Amino acid sequence: MGQPTPAQKDRDWWRSAVIYQVYVRSFADGDGDGTGDLAGVRSRLPYLAELGVDALWFNPWYLSPMKDGGYDVADYRAVDPAFGTLAEAEKLIAEARELGIRTIVDIVPNHVSDQHPWFRAALAAGPGSPERELFHFRSGRGDNGELPPNDWPSQFVGSTEPVWTRLPDGDWYLHLFTPEQPDLNWAHPAVRQEHEDILRFWFERGVAGVRIDSAALLAKDPELPDLASRPEPHPFVDRDELHDIYRSWRRVADEYGAVFVGEVWLPDAERFARYLRPDELHTAFNFSFLSCPWEPGRLRTAIDTTLAEHAPVGAPATWVLCNHDITRTVTRYGREDTGFDFATKTFGTPTDPVLGTRRARAAALLSLALPGAVYLYQGEELGLPEAEIPVDRIQDPMYFRSQGADPGRDGCRVPLPWAAGLPHAGFGAQQEPWLPQPADWPSYAVDRQQRDPGSMLALYREAIAIRPVFGDGPLTWLPAPDGVLAFARGGGAVCVVNLAPGPVDLPPHSRLLLGSGPLDDTGRLPQDTAAWLQA
Structure with missing residues (x-):
């Protein structure tokens, strides 16, 4: 088989892309009202181009009452005024493409907002109407229809609230998430x-x-x-x-x-x-890798299982360390339990930020060396930790529907720090951000990290730039000491990640391409450190 042509590579860009997730509300505030917007994203496109990403995935930017962070969509053909306009979205898509960056949008097909025209028409039309056939309306159980139609659980982990809401006309409607997100009937x-x-x-x-x-x-x-x-x-x-x-x-x-x-x-x-x-x-x-603890055996199993799942259908794997729903990597890897499970999230879980950061740096090189596509969540390249949100400022419905047991997802959605010396760390010049930034947020600011060759941002920029050295070939595990992951790819590069209790010797190589941290005084790879080598 010959090498793929440039046209083939362009068509198959997604098979090995680095894709950056933009949570618009918290990325950059262009108009100073405290909420991130498309103007803010457009102003930061040069930063994203310099980072080297191939595409941007945007969480929903559509018209929405924001009862669940925009995942309650009222109109897919309109941009929410908090974020901008449809014309501005079109400019953003075009301007990003001029910089070589593609756009991925989020579609939420399971449900719509209760403010969607279809659902408002269904409420007005009444029981038995054609309008209600677009959703799941049912009569209740019990002598007078006072009981929900079935026992289905909420899809918000920890929530004990029902997935059915009864209307004054006696009908119940289904919503696997919040009552403001009625489920659509996909049989229609x-x-x-x-x-x-x-x-x-x-x-x-x-x-x-x-x-x-x-x-x-x-x-x-x-x-x-x-x-x-x-x-x-x-x-x-x-x-x-x-x-x-x-x-x-x-x-x-x-x-x-x-x-x-x-x-x-x-x-x-x-x-x-x-x-x-x-x-x-x-x-x-790939959620098995995302939720996997920082343990060598478990990580290797997650990688092998993922590649085996995809092999029969020829699909590329995707590698994700965190997103807008998941505890940030730096915080999670600094805890005693380094895995992730929605059901175990609690307030006040202790974490070691230095340990978590060291592991997150190593995990960055691990994920970027694997075959397939990689997704980065905004702020991951800055090493942002999970923020503790004051209870009176929490907005996530997961917190409320769990009666306050689950801290929710706002801690990973705090607005980004861009400039240490500016108000609100440069997120927006005027109004306080929609979620409060921790006091130490300026220390993670982009402008500071751009001046520091040892920063997390510098590591991500360099790793993304030299990632093509791994080529397009499959992964081959190499002999390694206990607690060490070592593999080669078709391009002749090797990735070594040391999760053992002490430093280890590097395998034979001609050059150290990149390390998540320095080697020790004897040239060995320290614990919780990764290295890319030219074999």
Whole structure:
């Protein structure tokens, strides 16, 4: 087989891309009102280009009441005024592309906002109306319909609140998330047609890809059976009907050369791989690696399992260390339990930030050396820790729906620090940010890190720039001491990560390309440190 042509490489950019996740509300505030916006993103495009990323994934920027951070969409064809305008989104897409950066938008197909025109029409039309067929309206159980139609649990971990809300007219409607996010009925042809039209709307505006939120939840068993009755297959997770939906989406994407990445949380590797068949989704997020503890055996198993899951369908893996829902890497890796589980999140969990930062630097080199695509969450390249949000400032519905037991996700969504000496660390010049920044936030500011060759930002810039030395080949594990991960790729480069209790010798090499930290005085690789070598 010959080398891929430049045209093939351009078409297959997504197979090995570095993709940067932008949580617009917290990225940069262009108009000074305390909320990040598209103007702020446009002003920082040179920074993103210098970082070296291939694409930007934007969390929802659509018109929304913001009951769940924009994942309650009222209109997919309008940008929320807090973020800007549709014209500004079009300029952002075009300006990024001029810098060689593609755009991926977020689509939330499981539900809409209760302010969406469809749902408002359904409320007005009443029981039994065609408008209500676009959602899941049902009569209640009990003598007078006073009990919910079934026993399904909320998809917010830790929430004990019901997924059904009763209306004054007696009907109940389904919402796997908040009451302000009614679930759509994907068995209805109008729902399918509308979403295909939405895809075309954004592809026509130059969007290169779509991230699909809660991608395994759309289809529901029409009987809506109780979970307690142990129905098979599951009544609302990973149902076979989903694959026909995504095959039709793929046909739309192929018209534009666009790609999909699915948010698919599934424990079954074979079921997971079905979403990645050649006529369905291009990629899906790799949550086993993201939630894996900082343990050599567990990490190697997560890597091997991920590559094995993707191999039968020829799909590239995706590697993610954190995102807008997950405790930030620096904080998580500094804790006694270095894995991640929504169910175990609590207030006040102790962490060692120095240890966490050292491990996060090593994890950066590990993830960027693996075959496939890598997703970075904004601020990860700055080494930002998870912030403790004062209880009276928390906005995340996960906190409220868990009756305050779960601290929620706001701690990883705090607005970025850009300039240490400016108000609000340069996020915006005037109004206080929508979430409070910790007192030490200026110490992580971009302008400080740009002047420091040993900073996390400098490490990420250099790693992304030289990452192509690993080539396009598969991963081959190399002999290594206990607690050490060592592998080679087709380009002749080697990655070594030391998770052993003490320093270790490096394997034979001609040159040290990059280290997450310095070697010790004897030239050995210290604990919790990674190195890239030329073999």
